[in-house]
């Protein structure tokens with residue numbers, strides 16, 4: 388097995404070398420364009436698509452390889468680069484790609500809590516709804532939430548965590564923020580239906596958001612991947628926390644190498660259609676931005692949990708195809724509906740394969756708890 392693996396790695400390295408030597412970039416690009424046009428017709432079986440995705444992932448890993456010295460040098464350059472960028476870039480494009488797609492679509496594809504992020508499968512027999520709840524409960528515990536606190540959620544999606552917190556902690560006051568007005572409308576409707584009264588929802592772009600108060604806890608689940616300047620973001624967040632308050636962050640990440648989602652060629656399909664301006668953090672990336680908030684605890688969640696989550700979304704996408712097609716016709720235009728149905732399937736397939744790679748030990752989920760020093764400690768430090 389390992390012999391086959393090493394042989395494949397050598398072949399890929401040879402091909403990469405030949406590719407550079409013969410400047411085959413344009414040919415590869417043209418080939419991928421043809422592959423995409425065929426795939427858009429919804430005629431390629433999933434097992435072939437999955438194989439292609441795994442090959443592209445192998446190539447990506449090869450391109451990130453190098454000595455430890457080289458990898459660290461690249462990471463330090465990445466950290467420096469982030470510090471010079473705005474808090475987030477291309478925010479309108481990313482918002483349009485996902486978060487302003489009609490909510491009816493996500494109601495069909497996601498679980499009961501509409502959690503648009505990794506879930507947690509504690510047992511093999513568990514379904515999507517239980518897995519959503521497991522991860523929400525784990526995040527509450529790791530964020531050290533307790534009844535009576537004031538909590539701000541950054542990047543609230545369709546309210547999975549905010550509504551869960553509001554119900555679990557009825558004496559807490561929860562404020563949820565995202566840049567999508569359709570998300571706010573949905574959460575407010577659901578809060579009314581559930582008779583939840585301790586939740587406020589704000590629509591704002593993180594680039595210029597100013598928190599209206601200070602909080603005991605700030606939580607953020609899979610929003611940091613849309614951000615760039617973590618130094619500035621963490622500085623701002625520290626000013627929105629009360630002394631002794633804590634920030635809990637859940638991100639997806641690669642175990643060691645961070646990168647940007649950039650459109651360089653046709654293989655960067657994800658960056659082009661689904662994740663413009665996005666970042667793939669490394670597990671340790673946020674640790675380089677502790678000027679104002681100090682890490683208390685860090686956890687790794689194996690990527691297989693995210694892969695199973697994505698497979699469940701894919702099953703729903705296929706199950707509700709009849710209901711989804713008219714939503715896509717209305718969103719993307721009648722002529723483009725099938726193409727986008729295929730693109731969303733590809734998105735779930737590609738992400739599932741990514742998180743499943745190497746048994747979920749290559750890409751996965753990072754959890755972090757950062758504390759703002761209590762007032763006395765802060766003044767001593769100053």
Ligand SMILES: C[S@@+](CC[C@H](N)C(=O)[O-])C[C@H]1O[C@@H](n2cnc3c(N)ncnc32)[C@H](O)[C@@H]1O
Nearest residue numbers: 502503504542543544565566592593608610613
């Ligand atoms: C992957 S979703 C996660 C949603 C939610 N936390 C969950 O777990 O279901 C990312 C969220 O971040 C929000 N977001 C992305 N970029 C943003 C920005 N620039 N400003 C404010 N919110 C943003 C999106 O609207 C969305 O609500």
